[in-house]
Each structure stands twice: as structure tokens, then as C-alpha cells.
Amino acid sequence: MDKEAFFHKLVTFTTAVHEVTFDLTKDVRPEGITPVQYSILEYIAVSQPVTLSQISDCKNISMPNTSRELKKLTEKNLCEKLDVAEDRRKQMIRLSDAGQAMMNKAFEQIGERFLERIKDSSTEELEEISRALDVLHSKVFNSGE
Template sequence: MDPHVLFQKFVSFTASVHQVTQEMTKDVRPEAVTPVQYQILEYIAVSQPVTPSQISDCQHMSLPNTSREIKKLCEKRLCEKYADPERPAQAVCSSDSGRRSHDGEGVPAD
């Protein structure tokens, strides 16, 4: 396949995925989290456990901004940080409250 045609098909596919994701999630974001925090929670939910660096790379955010958002999510009890013996960095995973909120059961009040 011609590389240009393949690239155009990839761009079209990616745009379609983003459009469908936007349509499916535009009205389901909990009010207690920002759109950036929601995206982080989605990434954690499908890829956990993850490191702050992995979240930073995936979300195209600086590591300090990522760490700040993770801290806020931990304060809201939506995710948890822990020392992973298999990694030098801390790992992040969804908390029980975070899994319930991602499944549509709401976000706990502050």
C-alpha cells in the first residue's frame, strides 16, 4: 500500500475514534473532575497500574502538571499511588471510588 494512502487512512481512523469517543463521553463526565482529570482516569482505568511518567507521555502534559493532577485525584479518592516493587517509580491505579465513578456510579463528594 502506498505510504501516503496508508497515512490518510490512519488519520481518518484516528479522527473517527476521537469523534466517537467525544460523542459517547460528552455528557458522562462527573462534575467533580476536570476534563483533564477525567482523561487521566480513563487512561488509568484501561492501562493500570501506570507511572506518572506514562500518564504524562500519554496525555502530552509536563510531569509536574501530571503529578499535580494525580495528587488532586488521590485527594478525591479516585486513584491511589503506591510503591511498585517491580518499578523504581511509584505506580498509580484506580481506587474503589474511582472505579465506581468511571462505571457511572458518581464521584464522592469532597
């Protein structure tokens, strides 16, 4: 298969992934939370506890802007800052109970929509999908490292 066609296939695929994730996640964002804030909360939920710099790096948001958004989230009692004993410049950030509850609810909705989407797949097909995810994750979409 020629590179050109392969590349086109990948572009089409990533576009589809973006569209589907948009569909799965639309409307789950709670009132009063901006898109950027939600994406930060999502990141914290998955990787907590994290430092401010980590959020800044991974989400490609400058430190000042990360600090600003995190301050707003903290004021809304959605996350907490914990001092780090070894390095007193750093702060570990994690979701508060309220923030955790909020994100659980959001993930639950997304999960339901996802299950709806694969509900017609047999056990064998799910296995196949799972293997496909492994292949692509390890051979193409391996961001880490």
C-alpha cells in the same frame, strides 16, 4: 487508488472517529472532574497500575502538571499511590474503589451508547466490523513500537 485520495479518505475517517467518540463520551464526565483529569482516569483505568512517568509520557502532559492533577485526584480519593519496593523513587498508581466505581459507571454509559449505535448490525456485520478493526489497528493505527 492514488495516495491523495487515500489520504483524504483517512482524514475524513479520523475526523469521524473523533466526532463519534466525542458523542459517546460527552456528559459521562462526573461533576468536578476536569477533562484532563478524566482522560488521566481513563488511562489509569485501562492500564493500571501505572507510574506517574507513564501517564506523563502517554498523555503528553509534563511531569509537574501530571503530578499536580494526580494530587488533586488522590485528594478526591479517586486513586491511590503505592510505593514500589525495588525502586523507592517510583510510585504505582491505581484507582481507588471509589475511582473504580466511578469509571465503571462511565464506561457503562459509553458502552450503552455504543451498543445503541451498532444495534441494527447482524452477526455477520459485527464479524466484518471486528475484522476491519483488526486490519486498521495492525496496519495503520499501530501506535505502540
